[in-house]
Amino acid sequence: MSEAFALASQRIFDGEQLFYEHALLVEQGRVVEIVPRQDVPAGHEIRDVGDALVAPGFVDLQVNGGGGVLFNNDPSVRGIETICRAHAAYGTTSVMVTLITDTPEIRDTALAAGRNARAAATPGFLGLHLEGPHLSLARKGTHDPDLIRPMDASDLAALCAASGKFGLALTTIAPESVTPEQVSRLKAAGYVVSLGHTDVAASVVAPYAEAGVTMVTHLFNAMSQMGNREPGVVGAALDDGRIFCGLIADGFHVDPVAMRVALRAKNGPGRIFLVTDAMSTIGTDDDGFALNGRRVFRRGGRLTLADGTLAGADIDMLSCVRFTHERLGLSLVEALRMASRYPAEAIGAETKGMLKPGFDADMVVLDGALDLHSTWIGGAVVAGRGLADWGPRHRSMARAVAS
Numbered sequence: 001m002s003e004a005f006a007l008a009s010q011r012i013f014d015g016e017q018l019f020y021e022h023a024l025l026v027e028q029g030r031v032v033e034i035v036p037r038q039d040v041p042a043g044h045e046i047r048d049v050g051d052a053l054v055a056p057g058f059v060d061l062q063v064n065g066g067g068g069v070l071f072n073n074d075p076s077v078r079g080i081e082t083i084c085r086a087h088a089a090y091g092t093t094s095v096m097v098t099l100i101t102d103t104p105e106i107r108d109t110a111l112a113a114g115r116n117a118r119a120a121a122t123p124g125f126l127g128l129h130l131e132g133p134h135l136s137l138a139r140k141g142t143h144d145p146d147l148i149r150p151m152d153a154s155d156l157a158a159l160c161a162a163s164g165k166f167g168l169a170l171t172t173i174a175p176e177s178v179t180p181e182q183v184s185r186l187k188a189a190g191y192v193v194s195l196g197h198t199d200v201a202a203s204v205v206a207p208y209a210e211a212g213v214t215m216v217t218h219l220f221n222a223m224s225q226m227g228n229r230e231p232g233v234v235g236a237a238l239d240d241g242r243i244f245c246g247l248i249a250d251g252f253h254v255d256p257v258a259m260r261v262a263l264r265a266k267n268g269p270g271r272i273f274l275v276t277d278a279m280s281t282i283g284t285d286d287d288g289f290a291l292n293g294r295r296v297f298r299r300g301g302r303l304t305l306a307d308g309t310l311a312g313a314d315i316d317m318l319s320c321v322r323f324t325h326e327r328l329g330l331s332l333v334e335a336l337r338m339a340s341r342y343p344a345e346a347i348g349a350e351t352k353g354m355l356k357p358g359f360d361a362d363m364v365v366l367d368g369a370l371d372l373h374s375t376w377i378g379g380a381v382v383a384g385r386g387l388a389d390w391g392p393r394h395r396s397m398a399r400a401v402a403s
Contacts, residue, residue, distance in 0.1 A: 003027075003045070004025070004026065004027040004032075004043060004044050004045075005025075005026055005044055005045045005046070005047055005379075006023040006024065006025050006026070006035075006040040006044040006045070006046045006047065007023060007024040007026065007047050007049065007054060007363070007365075007376075008022070008023040008024075008037050008040070008046050008047065008048045008049070009022070009023075009024075009048070009049045009050070009051070009052055009053065009054045009365075010050065010051045010052075011051070011052075011053045011054070012024055012034055012053075012054040012055075012355070013053065013054065013055040013056070013333055013336060013355075014034060014056070014354060014355040014356060015055075015056050015336075015337065015340060015341045015353060015354030015355060015356065016354070018333065019034050021036065021037050022034050022035060022036055022037060023035055023036075023037050023039075023040050023046065024054060024355060024361075024363070025040070025041070025044060026361040026379045028379075029360065029361055029378035029379040029380075030351075030358060030359065030360055030361055030378075030379070031355050031356060031357055031358065031359045031360070031361050032357060033357050034355065049365050049373060049374075051368065052365045052366060052367050052368075052373045053365065053366045053367075054355075054363055054364075054365050055336050055340070055355075055363065055364050055365075055366065056336070056340040056341065056352075056353050056354050056355050056359075056362065056363065056364070057091060057092065057093025057094065057340065057352075057362035057363055057364050057375065057376065057377065058090075058091045058092040058093060058094070058317040058318070058321075058339040058340055058364060059092070059093070059094040059126070059339070059340050059343040059344045059347070059349060059352050059353050060087065060092045060094070060095055060096065060274075060275060060276055060278075060317050060339075060343070061096040061129060061170060061246060061273075061275055061343050061346065061347055062096065062098050062129055062131070062217070062218070062246060062275040062276065062277045062278075063083060063087060063092075063095045063096060063097055063098055063129075063276060063277075063278050064098045064099075064100055064277065064278060064279050064280070064312050065083055065278065065279045065280035065281075065282070065289075065312075066082070066083045066084075066085075066086030066087050066278055066279075066280060066282040066283055067082040067083060067085060067086030067280070067282065067283045067284065068082070068086075068280055068281075068283075068284045068286060069082040069083055069086075069280050070279060070280040070289055070290075070291065071083060071097050071098060071099055071100075071110065072099060072100050072102050072106060072291065072292070073280075073289075073290065073291075075099065075106055075109045075110035075113050076109075076113050077113055077116045077117045077120060077122065079113065080097050080113060080114070080117040080122055080125055081117070081122050081125075083095065083097055084097070084122060084123060084124035084125050085123075085124070085382075085383075086282050086283040087124070087276075087278070087282065087283075087316065087317070088123070088124055088375045088377065088382045088383040089283055089316075089372070089375070089383045089384070090282070090283075090316035090317055090318040090319070090372065090375075091316075091317060091318045091321075091339075091364035091366070091372055091375050092124070092316070092317045092375075093124055093352075093362035093363070093364070093375060093376070093377050094124060094126040094344070094349060094352050094353075094362065095124050095125060095126055096126050096127050096128065096129040096168065096170055096347065097114070097117075097125065097127075097128055097129070098128070098129040098130075098131050098277075099128065099129070099130050099131065100131055100132060100142075100143060100291070100292075100312075101131065101132030101133040101135065101143040101144055101147045101148055101292075102132075102133065102144075102147060102292065103147060104154075104155070104158070107130065107133075107158070108158065110128065110130075111128070111158075111162045111165075111166060114127065114128040114162075114165075114166025114167065115162075115165045115166045117166070117167075118165070118166050118167045123377045123378070123382060124377055124382075125167060126167055126168055126347070126349060126352070127166060127167030127168030127169055127170065127347075128166050128167065128168075128169060128170070129170040129171070129172070130159070130169075130170070130171040130172070131143075131171075131172040131196065131197075131217065132147075132148065132172065132197065133147050133148050133149055134148075134149065134150060134151040134155070134173045134174065134177040134178045135148050135172070135173070135174045135176070135177060135196070135197035135198070136148075136174040136176040136177065136197055136198045136199050136200075137176075138176075138199040139174070139197045139198055139199045139222045139223060139224075140197060140222070141197060141221070141222040141309065141310070141311075142291065142296075142305060142309055142310065142311040142312065143197060144291075144292040144293075144294075147292065148177070149177065150176075150177040150178070151173070151177055151178045151179075151182055156182055156185055156186070159171065159186060159189070159191070160185060160186070160189040163189040163190040163191060164189075164190050168192070168347055168348065168349060169189075169190055169191045169192065170191065170192045170193075170194060170215075170347060171186060171191050171192075171193055171194065172194045172195070172196040172197065172217040173186075173193060173194070173195065173196075174195065174196065174197050174198035174199075174200070175195070175198055175200045175204050175208055176198060176199070176200065180207055180208055180210075180211035181211070183208060183211040183212045183213060184211045184212050186212065187211070187212030188212075192214060192215060192346070192347055192348065193212050193213045193214065193215070194213065194214075194215035194216060194217045194246075195208060195213055195215070195216050195217065195223070195233060195237075196216060196217030196218065196222060196223065197217070197222045197223070198222075198223055198224070198233055199223070199224050200224060200233060201224065201230060201232070202224075202230065202231040202232055202233065202235050202236035203236075205233060205236035205237065205240060205243075206236070206240065209240055209242050209243060213243070214242060214243060214244060214270070214346070215243060215244045215245070215246070215346055216233065216237040216243055216244070216245045216246065217246055218246050218247070218248050218253065218275060218277055219234065219237060219245040219246060219247050219254070219262060219272065220234055220247075220253070220254045220258060220262075221248065221253050221254070221310075226238075234262075238262060238265045238266050238267065239267055240267065240270070241267040241268050241269055241270050242270055243270045244270040244271055244272075244273060244342070244345070244346035245262075245266065245270070245271075245272045245273070246272075246273060246274070246275040246343075246346075247259065247262070247272050247273065247274055247275065247338075248274075248275060248276070248277050248313050248315075248320075249274055249315075249320040249323045249324050249328070250301070250313050250314070250315040250319070250320065250323065251301075251323060251327065252301065252302050252310065252313070253277075253310060253313065256327055256328055259324075259328055260328055260329070263328070263330070270346075271338075271342040271345070271346070272338065272342070273338050273339070273342035273343040273346055274317065274320045274321070274324065274335075274338045274339045274343070275343070276313055276315050276316060276317050276320060277312050277313040278312065278313055278314070278315060278316065279296070279303055279311070279312040279313065279314065281298050281303065281314050282314070282315075282316055283316075286298065288303075291311060294306075296311040296312075298314055301314055301315070302314065317339050318364075318366075318370070318372060320339065321335045321336060321338075321339050321370070322335075322370050324338060324339075325370075332370075340352075340353045340354070341353040341354055360377075360378060361376060361378060361379035362376060362377050362378065363375070363376040364376075365384070372384050372385075373385055
């Protein structure tokens with residue numbers, strides 16, 4: 001990944017603005033700058049993608065599985081590699097691999113896998129998202145109620161000891177099971193703390209934000225809703241500018257009308273960003289999978305338990321971008337920001353989500369139909385048609401990243 005090259009296109013979006021007939025200069029796996037095509041320096045091989053759109057690679061903060069692997073069922077480096085590779089095929093270059101509520105033993109195995117995946121510089125692996133087990137039974141969703149429990153001193157100690165060793169750290173908690181003091185400890189240890197699977201009143205959210213909460217997990221889903229006299233977590237999250245909100249844009253988890261209303265209502269600087277909440281089915285023809293000993297069924301774009309409870313999502317980030325642009329009516333550049341820049345800002349990934357000087361050369365290249373042309377991580381192609389477009393040296397380097 002040390003070679004210098006220029007990725008030329010009729011359209012390049014850096015996360016802020018569009019450039020026409022420019023080239024993205026890459027050296028040592030990082031962005032140098034975007035220049036007019038005629039100003040590409042000597043010594044930079046020009047790789048032309050024609051009229052395809054070059055944009056920042058997608059950043060997904062909630063990925064439970066992919067490629068036939070559910071992280072809870074395979075909390076290993078191999079599992080992490082498979083999940084990251086599956087989502088790279090849909091433009092995602094940074095993945096927060098997510099562990100759903102499980103036993104302390106599975107949690108500790110997952111933390112070890114995260115450490116080893118980081119040590120191995122697994123392409124696409126950004127860190128771990130621990131969603132539970134410290135949630136509310138009233139808003140459990142698909143989480144196993146037998147495994148949901150309050151956070152105790154040993155849980156807090158284990159999480160704090162692991163932080164900083166497996167990449168970026170995100171945890172979803174509910175005030176019913178975690179105190180503000182514990183939130184402050186988690187934040188001090190380096191975690192981004194998100195509220196989710198909670199039924200608390202809106203008045204509870206502000207004290208938790210003051211303690212260190214900066215995010216809400218899958219807005220609208222598994223939380224108290226907005227009413228005229230009780231705004232719930234939904235209303236509080238939209239009103240509080242300190243809080244970023246993940247949103248599953250698959251048309252099943254949240255109605256498009258509710259999405260558009262939320263997008264208009266959200267106070268900043270905290271933004272609404274896209275998450276997939278994807279399960280193991282992504283990139284496969286599987287008709288379902290097992291989660292905590294229960295069967296999850298895949299039918300018509302939905303994943304459900306036998307009783308109809310939604311169990312994660314059967315969608316990739318590129319499809320979320322299309323939905324947001326085509327069904328919600330957002331501009332394409334705003335939909336792209338929701339999949340890259342905003343989640344990177346929410347998690348504090350300082351070199352991800354934009355194509356600015358010094359940022360990682362993580363790119364997605366899309367054709368005119370918003371289908372994937374190629375995915376690049378650290379300046380190397382890891383998925384898509386672009387793998388066959390350049391010389392043998394680059395192809396061998398890309399295969400090394402993807403394997």
